[in-house]
Amino acid sequence: MAENGTNGTNGQGYVGTRTIRPDGVDKVTGRARFGADFNLAGQLIGRVLRSPHPHARLVSIDTSKAEALPGVKAVITRDDFADQSSEFIPAGEMMMNYKDVVRNVMAREKVLYEGHAIAAVAATSTAIARKALKLIDVTYEILPHVIDVEEAMRPGAPVLHDDLFTVGVEPKPDKPSNIAKRVEIVLGDIEAGFKKADVIVERDFKTAPVHQGYIEPHAALASVSEDGSTELWCTTQGHFIVRAHCARLLGLDISKVRVTATEIGGGFGGKTVVYLEPLAIALSRKTKRPVKMVMTREEVFKASGPTSGATIHVKMGATKDGRFVAGFAELKYQAGAFQGSPVQPGVMCAYAPYDMENVKVIGYDVVSNRPKVAAYRAPGAPISEFAVESVVDEIAKKLGLDPIELRLMNAAHEGTKAAYGPKFGPIGLEETLNAVKKTEHWNTPLRKWQGRGLASGFWFNIGGETCASLTVNEDGTVSLMAGTPDIGGLRASLSAVAADELGIPYDKVRPIIGDTGSLGFTFLTGGSRSAFSGSMAIVEAAKQIKAELCARACKLWELKPEQVAFERGHVRPIGDAADKAKPMSLADFAKIAGKTGGPIGGYGRINAQGAGPSLGTHLVDLEVDPETGRVTILRYTVAQDAGRALHPAYVEGQFQGGAVQGIGWALNEEYIYGADGKLQNAGFLDYRMPVASDVPMIDAIVVEVANPKHPYGVRGVGETPIVPPLGAIANAMEQATGIRFTELPMSPPKVLKALKERELNKV
Amino acid sequence: MPRVVLVGNLAQLTGGVAEFQLSATSVKQLFQQLTELHPALEPHLAEGLAVAIDGQIYQDALFQPIGPNSEVFLMPQIAGGAGGRI
Numbered sequence: 001m002a003e004n005g006t007n008g009t010n011g012q013g014y015v016g017t018r019t020i021r022p023d024g025v026d027k028v029t030g031r032a033r034f035g036a037d038f039n040l041a042g043q044l045i046g047r048v049l050r051s052p053h054p055h056a057r058l059v060s061i062d063t064s065k066a067e068a069l070p071g072v073k074a075v076i077t078r079d080d081f082a083d084q085s086s087e088f089i090p091a092g093e094m095m096m097n098y099k100d101v102v103r104n105v106m107a108r109e110k111v112l113y114e115g116h117a118i119a120a121v122a123a124t125s126t127a128i129a130r131k132a133l134k135l136i137d138v139t140y141e142i143l144p145h146v147i148d149v150e151e152a153m154r155p156g157a158p159v160l161h162d163d164l165f166t167v168g169v170e171p172k173p174d175k176p177s178n179i180a181k182r183v184e185i186v187l188g189d190i191e192a193g194f195k196k197a198d199v200i201v202e203r204d205f206k207t208a209p210v211h212q213g214y215i216e217p218h219a220a221l222a223s224v225s226e227d228g229s230t231e232l233w234c235t236t237q238g239h240f241i242v243r244a245h246c247a248r249l250l251g252l253d254i255s256k257v258r259v260t261a262t263e264i265g266g267g268f269g270g271k272t273v274v275y276l277e278p279l280a281i282a283l284s285r286k287t288k289r290p291v292k293m294v295m296t297r298e299e300v301f302k303a304s305g306p307t308s309g310a311t312i313h314v315k316m317g318a319t320k321d322g323r324f325v326a327g328f329a330e331l332k333y334q335a336g337a338f339q340g341s342p343v344q345p346g347v348m349c350a351y352a353p354y355d356m357e358n359v360k361v362i363g364y365d366v367v368s369n370r371p372k373v374a375a376y377r378a379p380g381a382p383i384s385e386f387a388v389e390s391v392v393d394e395i396a397k398k399l400g401l402d403p404i405e406l407r408l409m410n411a412a413h414e415g416t417k418a419a420y421g422p423k424f425g426p427i428g429l430e431e432t433l434n435a436v437k438k439t440e441h442w443n444t445p446l447r448k449w450q451g452r453g454l455a456s457g458f459w460f461n462i463g464g465e466t467c468a469s470l471t472v473n474e475d476g477t478v479s480l481m482a483g484t485p486d487i488g489g490l491r492a493s494l495s496a497v498a499a500d501e502l503g504i505p506y507d508k509v510r511p512i513i514g515d516t517g518s519l520g521f522t523f524l525t526g527g528s529r530s531a532f533s534g535s536m537a538i539v540e541a542a543k544q545i546k547a548e549l550c551a552r553a554c555k556l557w558e559l560k561p562e563q564v565a566f567e568r569g570h571v572r573p574i575g576d577a578a579d580k581a582k583p584m585s586l587a588d589f590a591k592i593a594g595k596t597g598g599p600i601g602g603y604g605r606i607n608a609q610g611a612g613p614s615l616g617t618h619l620v621d622l623e624v625d626p627e628t629g630r631v632t633i634l635r636y637t638v639a640q641d642a643g644r645a646l647h648p649a650y651v652e653g654q655f656q657g658g659a660v661q662g663i664g665w666a667l668n669e670e671y672i673y674g675a676d677g678k679l680q681n682a683g684f685l686d687y688r689m690p691v692a693s694d695v696p697m698i699d700a701i702v703v704e705v706a707n708p709k710h711p712y713g714v715r716g717v718g719e720t721p722i723v724p725p726l727g728a729i730a731n732a733m734e735q736a737t738g739i740r741f742t743e744l745p746m747s748p749p750k751v752l753k754a755l756k757e758r759e760l761n762k763v
Numbered sequence: 764m765p766r767v768v769l770v771g772n773l774a775q776l777t778g779g780v781a782e783f784q785l786s787a788t789s790v791k792q793l794f795q796q797l798t799e800l801h802p803a804l805e806p807h808l809a810e811g812l813a814v815a816i817d818g819q820i821y822q823d824a825l826f827q828p829i830g831p832n833s834e835v836f837l838m839p840q841i842a843g844g845a846g847g848r849i
Contacts, residue, residue: 168775170775183771185770185771420770420838421815421836421838422815423817423818423834425819460841462822462841463822464822527841607823609819609821
């Protein structure tokens with residue numbers, strides 16, 4: 001029964017309520033099994049040898065001493081992976097190239113970052129595996145390295161890939177460089193737009209690469225049998241994607257690979273790619289024993305993808321009454337060791353919240369000697385929108401306009417032509433701005449050294465291939481199976497939809513996440529798609545069940561199809577046949593399923609289209625300690641358009657989680673490299689993420705502007721909440737200190753330095 | 764006939780031409796006609812592009828109808844599309 005007591009048997013009522021989480025008890029009692037909790041009898045422990053150098057040629061790898069160590073059952077290197085052709089495919093939320101993927105999971109010609117995998121060992125214990133790693137003899141030819149994006153773009157910079165020629169420039173370059181790609185979008189006439197401007201603000205910004213910071217490290221357990229059948233348990237946002245990548249990298253038939261997604265302790269985009277999974281399978285294939293691999297936190301930082309750091313140049317023009325007439329931006333995003341930064345969505349999102357006639361945004365995808373970036377919540381968007389939202393705030397101040405009113409004046413709305421092409425359908429930015437304006441928060445006075453900042457944000461959202469099934473059990477309860485790992489409340493949300501569609505109590509639906517052998521190909525949990533697409537698949541599956549029940553009722557009651565209907569949880573005779581039979585529930589049909597045609601179920605197999613963008617506005621109060629430079633978040637409000645919240649508590653949780661991650665990105669998080677190209681803060685003690693005691697309760701306002709393309713009006717909500725915090729906090733910092741901070745993170749040393757420099761300038 | 768616009772870098776593959784009037788009535792036909800006109804687009808169409816038809820974005824939807832007066836934008840896939848197939 002739902003905790004609010006809603007009776008779902010009338011076919012209405014669970015969607016939009018705060019139903020009990022089906023996975024909640026297991027999680028709070030410790031019963032839930034995450035990646036590292038899985039074990040098999042006779043399993044070996046796998047460990048990875050990683051490069052101590054940021055850039056070096058691999059002259060030779062001698063594993064003979066390691067292989068001779070008692071307890072070592074197998075060692076793998078580049079020789080255990082066939083090379084891959086250059087072929088781009090969508091991976092998670094970004095594009096990737098299998099030629100690069102095979103080199104990222106196991107270095108071939110060169111190591112390209114500190115932490116790059118060189119070899120892996122399977123042994124009977126962790127201690128033996130570690131000892132074996134020390135016995136692997138690697139000869140390196142050390143090469144000069146480059147870490148910073150601007151330095152990597154300069155002529156004469158160490159070039160990571162001899163075959164990387166910049167795409168998107170004319171004439172085509174005849175020399176390789178670290179610039180993989182130039183992209184741009186253009187709307188209107190940018191020069192003409194600036195000529196109309198009464199005020200122009202131009203700024204340079206810089207952001208640091210930040211890690212997704214999931215608490216659970218990467219973990220995989222593989223078991224390959226003598227006939228090549230492969231089972232894999234791993235923590236991932238998309239087990240069908242893991243299956244596809246592993247099959248490709250190891251030359252396996254997809255049908256022979258079965259992947260089960262474990263419970264996941266956070267992903268945020270970072271678990272949309274493979275690291276350990278193909279290594280564990282390769283080691284198990286060699287040993288014919290299960291192999292378990294778990295990354296240490298240091299390995300997570302050094303070898304799994306953060307998101308890009310970047311430099312951004314923004315120039316915006318507005319008329320004196322506040323209309324934005326031109327917006328230009330140039331974005332340079334770090335991709336890490338292989339091309340494929342999220343610069344494309346960064347370019348497309350930069351000005352997406354605003355209704356502007358003249359926009360030009362240029363982006364560069366740049367490789368350097370860092371781990372390859374992976375998706376991170378709204379990949380690329382927080383970076384570009386941080387810069388734009390900072391400049392919007394400056395324009396408001398220059399014109400003496402209220403920042404909410406300025407945004408309302410320029411807000412994108414239904415019919416606005418987005419800078420990246422199409423016109424928007426119904427969207428809710430104006431509603432979020434108005435919602436924030438009405439809050440008590442917006443109207444509360446501040447004290448000295450306190451500041452209030454506001455920023456808006458945009459993310460596209462996607463649909464994609466999705467399968468889900470509903471099986472009616474013998475007692476009328478329903479088993480729900482989804483193909484996307486549950487990260488943010490999928491099971492609860494889909495169960496509510498299934499209960500409402502079938503008119504049964506919520507607690508009669510039991511959801512699980514199916515393995516790759518149980519459902520058709522299902523794209524991963526990413527792009528804010530799983531609840532959006534999954535609920536569409538559930539509606540389709542329920543529709544099949546209802547049609548089947550009606551067909552059986554026709555035969556039982558000897559009525560025509562138009563004389564029966566599924567209404568309020570029952571199949572009923574209708575019209576002139578209304579009194580011909582007694583309505584039958586799902587449970588009634590379940591009891592006689594065997595006699596009336598066999599088991600009853602529905603299987604939604606769709607490529608979900610119609611995802612609607614989600615826009616949000618964040619408001620933050622903070623206080624700066626002038627003696628230490630420490631910033632304390634005092635109050636925080638998120639307003640975001642959810643279309644319709646299937647499960648409001650989970651939607652609010654997404655808003656709050658995104659805000660907290662954005663607070664960390666804005667104030668503290670950064671990868672710190674030494675001159676030797678080595679990461680100096682690969683641990684949570686030195687890589688400072690916000691914890692519960694660092695932040696106040698985040699107030700969440702769920703705005704609902706229905707997405708007309710979804711049966712319940714749903715929009716994805718998981719990514720947009722990380723977009724506005726960077727700009728909102730920078731804007732609050734400006735109000736608190738009078739200083740425009742343009743470089744993230746705004747950590748205590750930087751704040752203190754800026755305050756001191758201002759004092760010196762006054763003197 | 765629908766108005767078709769190429770977004771971003773795609774026009775580099777068509778000699779700078781970014782707008783077309785084509786008779787396509789579906790995404791599949793649109794891709795076929797564009798490939799015939801500009802073979803350089805073919806690998807990009809095969810890899811996957813998002814198609815916005817009258818403001819609604821579709822990804823990997825070859826059979827999606829295009830109306831005679833539709834406005835169609837071809838642009839980079841957004842956040843993954845239907846990837847992961849090999």
